[in-house]
Amino acid sequence: MHLLREGQFSVAATFLSEMAEKKAAEKKQANTANATENAASILDIDEVPSGEVRKQFATMYYILHEMKENNNLLPAIQWARDNDEALASRGSNLEFELCRLQFVWLFHGAHEQQGPTPAGRQAALEYARREFHGFLPRYLREVQQLMGAMAFSPNLQDSPYRSIFNNPSAWSDVAHSFTREFCSLLGLSADSPLYIAATAGAIALPTLLKLQTIMKAKRTEWTTENELPVEIPLPPSYLFHSIFVCPVSKEQTTDENPPMMMPCGHVIAEESLKRLCKGSRFKCPYCPSESHPREARKVFL
Ligand SMILES: [Zn+2]
Structure with missing residues (x-):
């Protein structure tokens, strides 16, 4: 599951096929020896994520790839529209965030990388006319900001709308929102639990090693169960409750x-x-x- 979540599809496939081989070998052994005794030790292949989950993560990585490598937001926007009911019930802004970035990207002259051009502005306005009316009930203010910004068009850098049109983290923010929403619809957290646990452990390790040294030197032991004698500070993103x-x-x-x-x-x-x-x-x-x-x-x- 961790490998699938990290997009390591070929490693996951090898892992699964080796597990299946091991299972088959153990089954053979179990059949020749006493069948019931070995049954418990056999890995249960049913616990492995189903093909459907694998397909979902492949879709997620395809959409992320298009977004990051090709500046193509359309597959993500399509996904958000296909799942609009589930996203709305979570109070998600994903579809609007994606469409706003699409507007900004078109405005900047899309893939031509020439900075704001009259053609870019025209394309952005056409996009807004075509796509934004559905957003008006919920995002009137945000849409007004985008339209108001057009009045500053040759010199957005000095306008109050600078942060919308020149946001260096806009693409990574939207990719992060997308990953979070995609995983939440699968009933999963945005980051792999194995990744979180291993990283938190790596952050805690120096403190724990120091603690061990001190306990050895003082010949003391810590016996309280499920509790450490020192606080181990973790970054805010690692605090869950x-x-x-x-x-x-x-x-x-x-x-x-x-x-x-x-x-x-x-x-x-x-x-x-x-x-x-x-x-x-x-x-x-x-x-x-x-x-x-x-x-x-x-x-x-
Ligand atoms: Zn009281």
Whole structure:
């Protein structure tokens, strides 16, 4: 699955065929020996992504290739239109983002790379006339900006619309939006989980090695399960949800021991709450308010 997501189709194909060979060999062995004993160890080929998923990722890479290598947004726009209902239900702006970039690209003289030309402006305006009316209910302001910018046409660089027409990251932004939306319609995150886990691990490694050295030198051991004695900072894109540490027990809350908010607004872990109240009214450890445990509400992070 990781290989498919990274666009390594031939490596994935080799991997799959070698797995199938291994499976066939093990099956043969299992048939000659005791069949039931080896059955559990055989890789289940059904867990491998189906041909349909493979086809989807091939489509995704074709569209990305056209976008990045040939500045051709049309396959992406077509895909967004074919999936407009699913995208709209996610509140996605993808189709408009793509069409706006197409407008800007046409305006700049398309593949001729000559900068703004009268012919480019004409092509962009024709494109807008043909394609933009469907966007008006939702993107009136953005469309007005594009049209307003035309008045500055020979000198957009000094206009308030500079950032729309000279955005160096426009193509990579739109490619990223496309990948994210495409994966989300397949029920997948934008990045491969294996890639995320391995990268986060590589970032954490120096801290963990240092920790190991210190523990060896001090002859101490860290035994708390599922928790590290030091914080390991990760870049913001690697933070997926907030965490809560109970101020009473100093433990991080979990699904089994969730954060609970008392009527006064203070939050502690459920286990701490149970210990404090013993089933009856109790005083909040952080303010003078008293409350009953049944008034506490679970906090979802
Ligand atoms: Zn309180």
